[in-house]
Amino acid sequence: MAIEPLFLHPYFQPKIWGGRKLASEFGYKLPKGKIGECWAISAHPHGPSRVINGPLAGLSLDDAYQVHPEYFGNPSEKVFPLLTKILDAEASLSVQVHPDDAYAEEHEHELGKTECWYVIQADPGSYLIYGHHAQTRQQLADMIHAGEWDKLLRKVPVKTGDFIFVPSGTIHALNKGIMVLETQQSSDTTYRLYDYDRVDEKTGKKRDLHLKQSIDVTTVPHHDPQLDIQTEQRGASTFTTYVKPPISPFFSVWQWRIKDKQQLHHVQAPYTLVSVLAGDGTITVDGDPYELHKGMHFIIPAQIKDWTVEGDMQIIASEPGNEE
Numbered sequence: 001m002a003i004e005p006l007f008l009h010p011y012f013q014p015k016i017w018g019g020r021k022l023a024s025e026f027g028y029k030l031p032k033g034k035i036g037e038c039w040a041i042s043a044h045p046h047g048p049s050r051v052i053n054g055p056l057a058g059l060s061l062d063d064a065y066q067v068h069p070e071y072f073g074n075p076s077e078k079v080f081p082l083l084t085k086i087l088d089a090e091a092s093l094s095v096q097v098h099p100d101d102a103y104a105e106e107h108e109h110e111l112g113k114t115e116c117w118y119v120i121q122a123d124p125g126s127y128l129i130y131g132h133h134a135q136t137r138q139q140l141a142d143m144i145h146a147g148e149w150d151k152l153l154r155k156v157p158v159k160t161g162d163f164i165f166v167p168s169g170t171i172h173a174l175n176k177g178i179m180v181l182e183t184q185q186s187s188d189t190t191y192r193l194y195d196y197d198r199v200d201e202k203t204g205k206k207r208d209l210h211l212k213q214s215i216d217v218t219t220v221p222h223h224d225p226q227l228d229i230q231t232e233q234r235g236a237s238t239f240t241t242y243v244k245p246p247i248s249p250f251f252s253v254w255q256w257r258i259k260d261k262q263q264l265h266h267v268q269a270p271y272t273l274v275s276v277l278a279g280d281g282t283i284t285v286d287g288d289p290y291e292l293h294k295g296m297h298f299i300i301p302a303q304i305k306d307w308t309v310e311g312d313m314q315i316i317a318s319e320p321g322n323e324e
Contacts, residue, residue: 002286003303004054005274006071008061010297011047013037016200016207019090021179025121026086026295037087040297041273043080046188049297061299073270073302079111081320082251084273084297085182086120092175094195094207095129095153098187099217100168107213108189112168114250115184116243118316119162120277123177128164130156131222132171141215149194154222163242163253165227169219181275183253183318191217236260244268245321256315263308269319270302281311 010028018036022028028038039047043062051057056064056071065072065080072080087093098104098113105112131154134140143152153171158164158178166172171193174180191210200207230241236259244252245268252268258281266272276296282289283300285307292313300307309315 002288003071003301004288005283005285005290005304005307006051006056006061006064006299006301007053007290008041008049008297008299009052010049011039011042013039013047016198017089017091017093017176019088021088021090022086025088025179028295034090035088036090037085039083039085040275041082041084041299042186044083044186044188071271071299071301071303075270077320080186081111082273082318083184083186084275084318085184086275087174087178087180087182089174089176089178092196093173094190094192095149095171095173096190096192097171097214097218098166098168098191099189099213103217104187104189108187110189111185111187113185113187113189114168114248115166115182116248116251116253117162117164117166117174117180117182118242118253118255118277119158119160119164119178119180121179122158122160122162125157126159126177127155127157127175128178129153129171129173129175130164130166131224132218132220133222135221137215137218137220140218140220144193144211144215147194163227163229165225165243165248167219167225167248169217170222171214171218181277181316183251183273183316185250234262237262249321251318251321253316253318256309256313256317258309258311258313258315261308261310263306265306266300266302267319268321271319272300273318274298274300275316277314277316279311279313281309281313284308284310
């Protein structure tokens with residue numbers, strides 16, 4: 001039996017800060033309401049995506065990972081380690097921070113959360129909250145409890161095409177007018193420091209804050225990670241490595257800017273996660289072509305050792321990293 005790429009149907013998460021741009025940008029059929037997040041490649045129980053083709057069709061990705069580990073190289077990890085999202089910030093997200101693996105395991109019984117963003121769109125003048133100005137944990141706590149947000153938080157300009165790495169312990173927030181593809185550890189643990197005193201329309205109450213946990217896990221003082229972004233030209237196509245171990249122990253992330261025909265293979269893991277952000281083309285496996293279009297997400301499983309992509313496409317790909 002021929003092994004195919006595992007094409008996936010996303011899970012759409014409603015969010016207080018979300019909009020409807022995912023429908024117009026990618027053609028997704030969205031449920032009603034404010035949809036902030038497309039969980040495109042997800043095995044997390046809070047929003048698993050589903051396989052839509054081949055012998056695994058109909059299975060959620062978490063079930064596929066557990067029942068058919070051979071598709072993922074018979075991994076030692078108990079849970080699928082990565083989560084790919086598209087976030088549509090019609091309004092600003094809460095100011096937040098994520099724990100590392102040790103804190104998350106002890107307090108939340110799941111993975112920690114290191115993540116990164118490729119900026120799909122950013123309105124002119126857009127900025128992120130990224131990092132803080134406190135020099136000690138006591139100063140951090142004092143400024144948080146006093147609500148001195150303008151003094152505490154760093155604002156960083158951002159534009160379409162930027163890449164931002166967000167290690168666990170980094171205070172951060174997407175602000176309105178920004179859409180990103182996010183690659184992260186498979187975790188849904190978020191500690192909110194500040195939420196602009198917004199009221200949830202469903203509950204009529206302000207959303208919970210997690211000040212103690214935020215103070216516990218924030219890296220003090222803040223240091224911007226030093227990335228080594230590298231670009232390689234292969235024929236008419238361009239391949240950019242944004243992050244990889246050891247800078248990011250949990251994943252590597254690449255952009256494939258396909259302009260011709262390229263033969264590719266897995267780099268550091270038995271399987272590869274793929275999202276098509278723009279354009280059209282094909283992926284060919286063992287002589288069988290599969291059409292690719294903007295907004296498609298899929299996994300190239302371990303049984304496929306190499307493949308060919310052809311067309312005019314912008315792709316973000318990732319693989320789980322080696323933590324050792």
